[in-house]
Amino acid sequence: MADQHLSVPSPRDGTRPPWYARTATTVGRPAVLTATLIMSMPGEYKVAKLAGWSDPWAYGMPFALSAYAGIAAVVTATRPKGARGRISAQLGAAFAIVLALAAQVVAHLVQTGHMNGNQAWLIAITSMVPPAVLAHLLHLAATPTPVVTPSASVETPAVERVVAPVQPVTVAVPPPPAEPPAIEQPAPIQYRDPRCTAIRPLYDNGTRPGTAAMRDxxxxxxxxxxxxxxxRGVLRAEVEEHEPHLAALPSAVGRTA
Incomplete structure (x- = not known):
């Protein structure tokens, strides 16, 4: 009896995967992307708050890191090897991943009490993230994307054609838009007692927090x-010493003064 060879379908021979595999891939990727972005946002928001940003500006940190990583990854995937800007995009994608990982680790260490969030080096590094991201994105935008012309693999006989002369067309190119001026961020407050950082956000509601709220x-x-x-006498006094206008806020209703 002659040997019979069974052929196993594979994606390379044109066989399509089953419908449930295609559905899992199509639906799973955006679902995982959405879940990871939502899970990463609290940590990146927490780090921005530790660095001194107030609401709603602190919410810009998760969007800046996510958009930066996505743009750098797309530029890396769409530019061929050896193209100008590809290495810079690869470094930017790796840097964005490192920033996102560091933000999660720092936020969880501070949240669980294993690390003091009121440190000068941590605040300084976090404050440099937005301008560094902006500068690199502008660099990628200014780097031209090469146009790859496919080479013909089969020689074709030359055909003599008569080409009519083409009149040159002059196109007016508008000047590039001016870059917006950089917004100078206020210097973060350095408290003598690091526990003041847990009390300061209570003033963001527009009221002067009471003892019970500060204790909680x-x-x-x-x-x-x-x-x-x-x-009252040490922590709240130091917060209002740095920002005297906070002492004039109305007391929170239902809380001990």
Whole structure:
């Protein structure tokens, strides 16, 4: 009996995968992308808050890192090997991944009390992220994309053609738009007692927080139970010392002054 060879269908021989595999790939990729972006946003938002950004500006950090990583990855995938700007895009994509990973690690370490978020080096590095991302994106935008002309693999006989002369067309190119001026960020406040960073966000509601609210914030930040006299006389006093206008805010309703 002659040997019979069974051929196994593969994507290379033109056989399409089953419908459930195509559906899982089509639906799964955007679902995983959405889930990872949502899970990454709290950590990147937390790091921005630690660096001194207030709402709503702190929400720009997750979008800046996500958009930066996506643009750099697309530029890397669409430019051929050896093209100008490809290496820069690869470095930018790797840098964006490192930034996103570092933001998650730092946020979780601070949240669980293993790391003090009020450190000068951490605040300085986080503050440099937006201008660094902007500068690199402008560099990628200014780098021209090469046009690849496919080479003919089969020689064709030369055909003599008569080509009518083409009149040159002059196209007016508008000047590039001026870059917007950089927004100078205020210098972050350096508190003598790092526990003040857990109290300062309570003023963002437009009211002067009471003792109970400040105590809850300190416990949630991992500082344990702090005495009422320390909360009012030391921590809240130092916050209002740096920003005297906060002391004039109305007291929060239903909270101990």
């Amino acid at each position: 914030a300190l416990i949630a930040a991992g500082h344990g139970r702090v005495g009422d006299s320390t909360i």
